[in-house]
Amino acid sequence: MRGKKFLKGLGVAAALTFGAITFSGNAVADSARDYINVVGSSTVYPFSTVVAEQFGKTSGFKTPKIESTGTGGGMKLFCSGVGVQHPDIANASRRMKKSECETCEKNGVTDILEVKIGYDGIVIANSKKSAPMNITRKELFLALAANVPEPGGAESVVPNPYKTWKDVNPALPAVKIEVLGPPPTSGTRDAFVELVMEVGGSSFPWIKALEKSDKDKFKSICHTVREDGAYIEAGENDNLIVQKLDANPNAFGIFGFSFLDQNADKIQGIPVEGVTPVFESIADGKYSVSRSLYFYVKKAHADVIPGMKEFLKEFSSEKAWGNDGYLSEKGLIPMQDDERKSFSADVEALKKLSCGDL
Amino acid sequence: MANIDIVNKGLQKRYRAEKRFRLYGICAIVASLVFLAFLFISIGANGYTAFQQTFVRLTIYFDPTILGEANDRENIASANFPGIVKKSLSEMFPEVTSRGDKRLLNSLISSGASYTVRDMVIKNPELVGQTYQVWVPADDDVDMLIKGHIERGVNESERRLNDKQVSWIEKLERDGNIEKRFNTIFFTAGDSREPELAGVWGAVVGSFFTMLVTLALSFPIGVAAAIYLEEFAKKNRWTDIIEVNINNLAAVPSIVFGLLGLAVFLNFLGMPRSAPIVGGLVMTLMTLPVIIIASRAALKSVPPSIREAALGVGASQMQMVVHHVLPLALPGMLTGAIIGMARALGETAPLLMIGMVAFIVDIPSGFTDPSTALPVQIFLWADSPERGFLEKTSAAIMVLLTFLIAMNALAVILRKKFEKRW
Numbered sequence: 001m002r003g004k005k006f007l008k009g010l011g012v013a014a015a016l017t018f019g020a021i022t023f024s025g026n027a028v029a030d031s032a033r034d035y036i037n038v039v040g041s042s043t044v045y046p047f048s049t050v051v052a053e054q055f056g057k058t059s060g061f062k063t064p065k066i067e068s069t070g071t072g073g074g075m076k077l078f079c080s081g082v083g084v085q086h087p088d089i090a091n092a093s094r095r096m097k098k099s100e101c102e103t104c105e106k107n108g109v110t111d112i113l114e115v116k117i118g119y120d121g122i123v124i125a126n127s128k129k130s131a132p133m134n135i136t137r138k139e140l141f142l143a144l145a146a147n148v149p150e151p152g153g154a155e156s157v158v159p160n161p162y163k164t165w166k167d168v169n170p171a172l173p174a175v176k177i178e179v180l181g182p183p184p185t186s187g188t189r190d191a192f193v194e195l196v197m198e199v200g201g202s203s204f205p206w207i208k209a210l211e212k213s214d215k216d217k218f219k220s221i222c223h224t225v226r227e228d229g230a231y232i233e234a235g236e237n238d239n240l241i242v243q244k245l246d247a248n249p250n251a252f253g254i255f256g257f258s259f260l261d262q263n264a265d266k267i268q269g270i271p272v273e274g275v276t277p278v279f280e281s282i283a284d285g286k287y288s289v290s291r292s293l294y295f296y297v298k299k300a301h302a303d304v305i306p307g308m309k310e311f312l313k314e315f316s317s318e319k320a321w322g323n324d325g326y327l328s329e330k331g332l333i334p335m336q337d338d339e340r341k342s343f344s345a346d347v348e349a350l351k352k353l354s355c356g357d358l
Numbered sequence: 359m360a361n362i363d364i365v366n367k368g369l370q371k372r373y374r375a376e377k378r379f380r381l382y383g384i385c386a387i388v389a390s391l392v393f394l395a396f397l398f399i400s401i402g403a404n405g406y407t408a409f410q411q412t413f414v415r416l417t418i419y420f421d422p423t424i425l426g427e428a429n430d431r432e433n434i435a436s437a438n439f440p441g442i443v444k445k446s447l448s449e450m451f452p453e454v455t456s457r458g459d460k461r462l463l464n465s466l467i468s469s470g471a472s473y474t475v476r477d478m479v480i481k482n483p484e485l486v487g488q489t490y491q492v493w494v495p496a497d498d499d500v501d502m503l504i505k506g507h508i509e510r511g512v513n514e515s516e517r518r519l520n521d522k523q524v525s526w527i528e529k530l531e532r533d534g535n536i537e538k539r540f541n542t543i544f545f546t547a548g549d550s551r552e553p554e555l556a557g558v559w560g561a562v563v564g565s566f567f568t569m570l571v572t573l574a575l576s577f578p579i580g581v582a583a584a585i586y587l588e589e590f591a592k593k594n595r596w597t598d599i600i601e602v603n604i605n606n607l608a609a610v611p612s613i614v615f616g617l618l619g620l621a622v623f624l625n626f627l628g629m630p631r632s633a634p635i636v637g638g639l640v641m642t643l644m645t646l647p648v649i650i651i652a653s654r655a656a657l658k659s660v661p662p663s664i665r666e667a668a669l670g671v672g673a674s675q676m677q678m679v680v681h682h683v684l685p686l687a688l689p690g691m692l693t694g695a696i697i698g699m700a701r702a703l704g705e706t707a708p709l710l711m712i713g714m715v716a717f718i719v720d721i722p723s724g725f726t727d728p729s730t731a732l733p734v735q736i737f738l739w740a741d742s743p744e745r746g747f748l749e750k751t752s753a754a755i756m757v758l759l760t761f762l763i764a765m766n767a768l769a770v771i772l773r774k775k776f777e778k779r780w
Contacts, residue, residue, distance in 0.1 A: 035720075035728065037631070046743065049717040050551045056719050057473060063719035065632060065728040085628060128516070239740065239748070262743040265508065265516040324461070326469075330551070331743070 033084040034306055036064035040074025040091030043120055043187050043256060044293050047332050048091050054326065055314045061307030066091075071187050078296065079104035088301040088308060092294045093120070093187040101355035111299035114353040115312070116343055117321055119333040121257035121282040121290040122192055124179075125267045130249040133165075133172060134271050137288070141200025142168045143177050144231050146224040155206045160226045180234040180241045181225075181254035191291045192254055198222045199288075242267060257282060257290075258331025282333045290333070299350055316344040401759075405752025411541035411554060412501040413493040414467060414530060416446045418475060420485045439472035439479075443494070450535075451526060462523055468495040470543075470555040495543065496536065498553040498746035500527060504538065507745060518745075544753065548719045549735065553746025556739070558754050560721045564634055564714070564729030565703060565761075567722060571638020572645060572702055577695050579642075580649030584691070587650075588657040589679050608647035615644045616708030624712060631713035632728040640708045645698035652694020656687040689776035696769040700762050706733040732758045 038048055045068040056063025069077065071092045078090035079100060096114070104112065124135065142148050143165065147157040165172035182189040201222035202208040210218040225231050234241045234253070241253040246266045253267070257277060260269050269277035272289055281287040295315075302308045314320060321327050323334050334340065424445070425437045444464050448454060454463050471494035478492070479485050499518045502508045504527075514521050530536040547557030591597045619640035623629045629636050660683050668678040709715060715734050722729035730738070736758065739751040 033630075042741075045717070046551070052717065053551050053719055054469075066717040067632070067713055067715065068717075085630070238743065259743045262518070262745060264518065265512060329465075 032304065035062040036089065036305055036308060036311055037087045038064050038066040038089040038091060038295075039069045039077045039087045040067075040089075040295070041071040041093040041187050041293070042068040043071075043093040044091035044117070044295065046258060046330055047117065047293070047327050048295070050326060050330050051311070051315045051320055054320070055307070055311050059307065059310055059314070061310065064089075064307075064311060075100045075296075076103075078298070079107055079109055081107045082109055082298065082300045084301075084304070086298075088298050088305055090296045092296065093191065093291060095292070095294060096296060096353075096358060098355055098358045101353070101358055105355060109298055109300070112353045113297040113299055113346065113350050115295050115297065115316065115347055116335065116339070117293050117295060117315070117332065118327065118335055119282055119290045120293055120331075121277050121287055121333060122188060122195065122254065123257055123260045123269045123277040123289070124252055124254055124272065125245065125260055125269050126252045127245045127249040128266060128268050131173070132268060132270070134274060135172070136273050137196050137200040138203040139165075139168050139172070139200075140196050140272075141203070141222070144179060144225055145197060145201070145221065146226040147221060149204050149207070157221060160228070160230070162230075175250050177230040178232065178248070178251040179230065179254065180232045180244055180251055182238075183233040188254070188256060192289070193223050193225075195289045195291065197225075256331070257333070261331045279328075279333065283336075293332070296353075297350075299352065302350060312347050316340075316347045401752045401755050405749055405754075405756050407505050407507075408544060408749040408753035409541050410505075410538040411543060412496040412504045413537060413539050414496045414500075415491055415493050415535040415537075416443065416450070416467075416471070417489060418442060418446045418492045419489045420475075420479065420487060421445070422487050425479065425486050437476075437479075439476045440469075442475060443467060443471045451529075454526075459522065462520070463526060466497055466500050466523060466526065468497050468552060468554045470495050470550075470552060493539065495554045498744060500536075501554055502745050503527060504536065505749075507749075544750070548721050549717060549730070549738070550719060551717075551742075551744075553742075553744050553750055556747070556750055558732065558735060558757055560718060561730050561732045561735035561754070562757070564637075564718075564722050565731040567634035567725055567729065568637040568641060568731055569699060569703060571635055571725065572641040573695070573699060575638070575642040576645045576649055576698065577691075580646050580695070581653050581691055583646075584650050584653030584657060585679060585684070588654050589683065590675070604647050604650055608651060611707075612644055612705050613707040613711070615640050616711030618643065619708060620711045630726055630728075632716050632718070632730075633726045634714075634722065634729050634731075635725040636712050637709055637714050637729075637731065638725075640712060641702040641705065644705065644708065645695075645702050648698035648701065649691070649695050652697070653687070653691040656690025656694065657683065659690065660686045686778060689772050693769045693773050696765050696772070700765040700769075703731075703761060703765070704733050704758065706731070706737055709734055732761070 036052075038052070040048075045066060049066050052064040052066055055061065067074075067087075071094060074087070074090040074092065075096065078087050080086055096112075101112070104110070124140070142160075143162060146160060148160050148162070150156050150158050151161070162168050162177060164174050164176055166174040168177075181192065201218075202211065207218065207221055210221070232251075234244065238255040238259045241255055242259060242263050245251055245253045252270070260267060260277065261279075271277075272287065275281050275287045277287050277289075282290045297308075297312065302312075317325075318340075319325050321332070321334055321340065323337075325334065328334055335343070419442075421442060424441050444460075447463060447467060448460065451463055454460055474494050475492060478490075496504070499508065503510065503517075503519055503524070508517050508519065510524055519527070527536065543555060544557045546559050547555060548560030550556040587597060587600065619636060623636045623639055624631060664682050664686065665678055668682045669675075673681065706715070709731055714730055715737065716728065716730060717738070718728050718730050720727070732754065736751055736754045739747045739754060
């Protein structure tokens with residue numbers, strides 16, 4: 001008899017849970033959400049989460065939920081429509097693309113607020129155990145591109161022949177080229193390609209001319225990173241790169257400034273074109289390899305989701321993104337005073353972004 | 359040559375081959391033990407320090423002029439608690455006067471200190487106007503210094519605390535105002551961006567809800583499917599196809615189930631993102647084949663004589679299954695279910711697709727609240743720049759391993775205790 005009861009219980013339990021689950025699932029989807037839903041860039045994630053935590057602990061609203069989906073993935077979710085099942089805010093480590101803005105408009109997301117939050121430097125670093133050196137973006141391009149201009153000076157490319165840094169520039173040490181960096185899925189890689197490889201490639205006049213005449217060829221020269229072992233894709237985990245650099249003094253790593261900031265006892269930033277990546281040089285724009293960080297807000301949700309306006313206010317307050325704010329402690333490079341003022345005024349007024357401006 | 363000579367001639371060689379063969383086996387076992395030991399030792403060595411946390415003793419005067427006389431809880435929660443903490447700190451170090459130095463001094467104490475003080479006052483409003491000694495968490499940099507992960511001997515520019523700060527910490531040490539204590543925060547708090555305030559409890563609760571949904575769905579469905587296939591279904595081409603497919607499903611990579619969950623549960627049925635309920639449903643799909651296969655094996659191991667005897671005394675097919683076969687097969691089924699659940703507990707890939715890889719501070723209180731799971735928490739911490747998260751990551755792995763070992767041990771005990779051998 002025990003077995004029979006058990007079987008009955010089993011059936012009833014299964015039916016009940018299944019019913020309950022479908023019911024509650026639908027119920028929640030229909031009712032309002034009481035927390036803010038943020039998606040997007042993994043570079044903005046460390047800053048966004050700090051603000052969210054601060055906001056959740058002091059404001060009395062629920063703590064916003066933040067997903068690190070990458071900038072592109074975040075935009076896709078953000079632009080998929082208006083309604084509580086879609087995210088309210090998208091973080092981005094680059095500006096929204098015109099095509100993304102148009103997708104947004106097509107799906108009814110017409111009112112978007114754009115907020116720039118500050119800068120992030122991309123650093124090239126090596127272990128403190130090895131000698132410091134100075135590098136230029138042209139040298140980095142020559143060391144890391146899959147195809148480089150023919151060393152003889154002809155206007156054609158050959159597979160990258162350089163084995164050591166000395167081969168690239170006789171002034172550099174005779175150390176094997178070994179660079180650990182992010183994979184193509186990463187926003188840091190996008191920014192590195194744009195800020196270093198494109199600029200480095202453009203230092204050759206004929207490649208620069210290609211940018212206008214043959215954009216595809218320009219891209220294939222500047223965007224293709226060598227795959228013969230000199231550039232090692234180290235995954236998205238920047239902590240791992242730091243550990244590997246510490247173990248191998250000959251290797252260099254590419255990652256966000258906050259990792260250099262947190263591990264200053266183990267690694268040192270390499271000066272690019274003579275400018276060392278430190279807080280001040282990134283903030284005043286002297287350090288060239290830096291990018292702007294943004295987030296985008298769905299204005300239609302501002303009155304629907306509780307705490308939206310307060311969260312924006314917290315994010316754009318001086319104690320968060322100001323010069324001495326808690327975000328700068330986490331490695332965000334703040335904007336200049338007047339730029340901050342103009343963006344916090346935009347937040348106050350919920351200024352609408354039009355796709356034409358992008 | 360006699361046969362025996364041929365045998366004798368090759369005998370030595372055969373003995374040697376035999377010996378070598380055994381040696382290979384021993385080598386394989388030793389190698390796997392070494393890997394396992396290396397894993398446990400490196401995790402243990404990195405993580406054991408996380409179970410202790412550095413606290414600083416502050417003498418806090420619950421100043422009515424700062425807190426205001428307001429006794430209603432609404433107002434008191436938003437009072438200037440950071441101010442109270444800062445005031446007590448500057449009374450401790452009266453020699454620190456300049457603005458910059460004060461900032462440095464205040465950065466030794468975790469931003470969580472003011473929440474500790476706030477919670478004390480909310481719990482007991484009588485405290486206002488009195489003076490108490492309170493242990494508050496230190497900043498993660500201080501914690502790392504005390505634990506020796508940041509060296510004191512190195513040049514000032516090479517560590518995150520400067521010489522002044524280190525001298526203050528040394529003063530606190532001399533006065534006995536700083537000490538390592540058991541880290542209750544780690545076991546009671548949700549995620550945080552400050553290593554000293556981060557805990558696994560939110561992830562444990564999220565995992566619990568997810569597993570509850572998985573167990574409630576996959577066990578009944580899996581057992582019912584196994585019973586039908588084993589006891590009632592006719593053996594024909596259709597049941598063969600179903601069997602092959604179930605075996606195939608058990609080998610499908612888990613990320614595929616995540617994609618399925620995204621398409622069906624989120625996009626089609628419109629269920630909430632990041633909710634344990636969806637996580638549980640996806641895990642159900644993943645564990646079902648495992649449970650069906652284990653349950654069928656358990657049913658097969660029940661000898662036919664039991665079935666024949668039951669049918670012989672006039673039991674119906676259903677009575678035979680429910681009264682006799684199922685109770686005997688149940689321990690084996692439970693074992694299969696527990697092992698399937700243990701696999702689901704350690705799974706991250708499908709959760710990535712349905713949005714459970716996210717920063718979530720609040721402890722989930724139901725099946726539809728946003729939440730993470732234990733392995734996801736490990737993944738997120740491993741990717742954080744702060745040094746303090748290194749040990750937290752290893753500690754969280756230890757917590758997860760403890761759960762996994764406990765579940766597997768339960769499976770072994772169940773099998774040992776209830777399984778009948780024929």
